[in-house]
Every structure is written in structure tokens, then in C-alpha cells.
Amino acid sequence: MGKILESLQNTVIAGFVLVVVVIALMTKGFAGVDFDPAFFARYIHVLAGVMWIGLLWYFNFVQIPTMPSIPDEQKPAIGKHIAPKALWWFRWGAMFTLLSGLWLASANGYIVDALTLAEGTRSIGLGMWMAIIMWFNVWFVIWPNQKIALGIVEADADAKPAAARKAMLFSRTNTLLSIPMLYCMVSGQNGGAGW
Template identity: 20%
Template sequence: MFELAIVWEWAQFAVRWLHVVTAIAWIGSSFYFVALDLGLVKRPGLPEGVSGEEWQVHGGGFYHLQKYMVAPANMPEHLVWFKWESYMTWVSGFLMLVLVYYGGADLFLVNRSVLDVSAPIAILISLASLSIGWLFYHYLCKSPLGKHTVLLMLLLYVLLIFMAWGYTHLFTGRAAFLHMGAFTATIMTANVFFVIIPNQKIVVADLKAGRTPDPRLGKEAKQRSTHNNYLTLPVIFFMLSNHYPLAFATTFNWVIAALVFLMGVTIRHYFNTVHARKGEPNWTWLLTAIIFIVIMWLSTSPRMLTSENPDTAVAPAFEKFAGDPHFDAAKQIVSTRCSMCHAAEPVYEGIHRPPLDVRFETDSEIASRANQIYLQAGRSHAMPPGNVTGMTPDERETLVAWYRSSVSGKKNE
């Protein structure tokens, strides 16, 4: 029979794989249609209602694409709807949030030195922030301010900065950045689900009923699509950030998040301008590099790294690991084989910061990572990397015995 820890680990892997696959599909189609839309050319002789056309070559064939600003006079028999890529990206991402951050809330979500709340309360805060944030954004777009494109984008940016600041005052740094990705992705998918697709369906229904579609519906959908276009790259950054503590575990992590959104704008501005055949604004790459250098400085100078791990008492959820009879032996192994890298000041050559900001210098830090130690060094040989510190099979068995004893409550193994 499979152990829960093994099943849980593979479930995370499967959902993460699904998330990556669906995200590739969504982002790929999104970027393609934005480039197509910007590259359309108005030529004489186009059918009535066509705003532009584009000729493309791919896979050994030529494609002739035309865009109707509202809709064609007669509906085609078959329409391809691009929506499930977005929906499944969000669903799989939410499942990842549940499996990793809700399932491991005491370790990955709650930072009691920031906000001392229970895991269920932290999860409720997380869920509320995702839904309330979308509603605020949605009605901001629906308000008279929504008619002013630049002003609306600035207000959206202020909202994102506020959420970044707020999340870093609610959760661990890693969870704060993950939630910024989830918050932004929720806005993007909700735009598709509540605005873009419904508006298109109304247009289709009007055409079938012989009514003239309202051009406002297309403009509203286009506005939301534009927002999605500029938010995509920051979402990818935040989803990758959990591997880089210099991004999420620093004093000014919320400022870094704010700058990441600016980089998303500068990069997309370059590609959007090129695809629209309006030149090559290479200055955007210089500006992006400058912003990235500022981010690097904010994360390292002066020394501002903050610990995500408890350094005093063991959290109640992990007391069973620190109180197990096998703990002293496991602690000795971890201190001998792992702490040269996983310390505030690593001594292993070439390692200047503890990988993933994971430290094994106190009972609390070791006990709180029992599950990861078991999977990474007990059941697998992922750690130490290349077994550079020479962890023996017997030592790995001791780590397994410690974890199993703690979980089962049987102290005589």
C-alpha cells in the first residue's frame, strides 16, 4: 500500500504537470492571437465588416486569416472557442494551491511572525482575497473610469501593488508571491469566463436571431483581453519565484513584485509594437534590464534576507517530529550531511545562501521540514545533491524510521 506522503507528492507532481501543459496552451494561443490582431492589414476589396487580414505560412502551408470587427453577416457552421485552456489553467493552479499551500499551511502558508493565525483562518483569508480582488477589479472596469484606458491601467497597477504589500503582511514570502500569481491569474481567467466568452456568445445569439450585435460587447472583451496580455508574464514570474528566495524572502519583496509588473509591461510593449509593424522599441529591453538590476539590488544590498522558518519553539503541528525518540539521531544526520548548505551562512564552497531559504540549524527548522527530509533524503536520493556529503544507506533508513514513527505514533520501531 502506498504511504500518504508518497501519494501526496505524486498528486502534486501530476497537478503541476497539468498546470504547466494547460498554461502553455493558454499563453501560446493568447500570444498568437494578440500578435495576429496587431498584424492585421486593411486592404482594398475585403468583405464587408472585415477590419483586416493576414497571410501566414506554417507547417508547409499558407493561411489566409481575416478578422470581422463585430461578426460576419452569416454564421459559419463550426466555431472554435478558445476558453478551456484558460479554465483548466486556473483549475489546475487552484488545485496546486490546495495541495501545497492549504495542505501544508503550517509550513508554507502561515508565518506567525507576520500574522499569528491558525491554518483554517489563513486559508479563508486566501480564498477571500482571490474573490474580493476580482470583484473590485471587475466593477472598476464597469465604472465610468473604465472608459479611460490609461487611467484604468494605472488604477489596476495600484491595486496590484496594494495586494502585493498586503500578501507579504499576511503570509510567508513564498506564499505571498504565489498568491500574487494566483490573484492575477484569477483576474485573467475571470475576464475570459465572465466577460470575453459571454460577450461573444451574445454576439453569436444576436446573429442567429437576425439582430445587429452591439459593438460595445466587442470593445469590452477587447479591453479585458488587453489586460490579460500585459499580466501574463508577471504571472509566470510569480509561479517560478518559489524556487528563488532572493525574490520572495526579502524585506522589500512587495516592491520587487511591483517592479515585476513593470517588466511585464515593457516586454509586452516591445512585442506588441513589433507585431503592429510600428517599429522596434529596443529601449524597452534596456529599461527591463535596469528594472531587473534594481530588483537584484533590493534583494541583496544591504543584507535584507529574512527567514521563513521558525527559529524558536517548534510549531504545534510539528511537535510530534521533534518529540519522537528517533529525532536525535535524525537531527545528527541532518546536521552532519545537510547543514553545510542549509544554514544562515553556508560553508559549502559556491553556496552563498541556503537553497530555497531552507535552514536546518534548530530543532524547529528540522522538525518543520520532516516531510521533505523524508521524501528528499529518505525515500529518494535527491538530497544531498550527488550525495556530495556521503549520506549512507543506514542514515537514510534512520530518516525514514524517524518520519514513519512520528506519523504512526509507534515509538518502538
């Protein structure tokens, strides 16, 4: 078991193997299992969304509030090692969440209705629009500014605090949007109060 759990790659592979075992057990050896693209899209969407929103909340509930109390000599470990790796997973979690969500809406035949906020899809559509804004913020505001703040790209020393603040404010905007976005997504699929 140590060989599996000591390696993240092996742990993730084992997780997917376990999913296959669970499916086999639930379906009595895959009897009558049909590949449903919409279900697969939903599974990928939720998996990627957990990565994205989990990291968003990690940054906003843990890393940002803790940074002022970290001794200055220890801060480079965060900025040079932890934050860039976390931001990589954050960006790609956002991308896969968006793409799989659009795939899901397309596979279920409601993508146009949702994006135009047609009756019956307004809740999920509003959630989609908030998620699109959040994705845009990640790729076109937060990440470019984090690259400056973390010294990944060359910039004047004066630009770093301004970039860090802008990245933080847009990250907080995404945290704000994540709460109603998740409500819209869940209510749109599960009969919550919606419109």
C-alpha cells in the same frame, strides 16, 4: 508517421505515449516511480497554462493586430471558423489552468497561505490572484462579449463593435497581467526576487 501527424487527436495521443516512454527511460522501466499528485497537478497546470497564455498571446500579438489588414471578404472565415474554435480552447485552457493550480496549491499545502498572501507564499499568491482575475475576465467578460461580436448570440448590429472593443480591452488587460503573473509563478517556485 503520416497517420499520426495528419490527425491532431493522434498527435496528442502520441505525445502522451512519448511522455510515458520518456518516464520509463528516465526511471529505468518505472522502477521506484511513485504517483505524486502534486507533480501531476503541476504538469497539468503547466500544460493547460501554455494552452491558455499561448492563445492569449496569439489573439493579442497576431489575430487582433492583423484583422484590419485582412480583406473584408476573408474576415468571415476568421469570425465564423477560427476565432470560435480558438476561443473554446482559450476558455478551457483558462479553466484547467485555474483548477489545476488550485489543486497544486492544495496538494502542496499552501493554498490558504498563498491566497491570504502569507509570508513565504506572497509571490505565488499574488500570481494566483492575478490568474484568478484573468480567468474571471475570460469567462465573464471576454467570452460573453466575443459571442456578441462574432454573432454566436443574437444582438443588435450596433452592439457588435462595442462588444468587440470590450472583449479586446479585457484581453489586453489579461495580456498585461500575464507578464507579472508569470514572473510571480516562476519566482515563487524558483527563488526569484519576491516577497
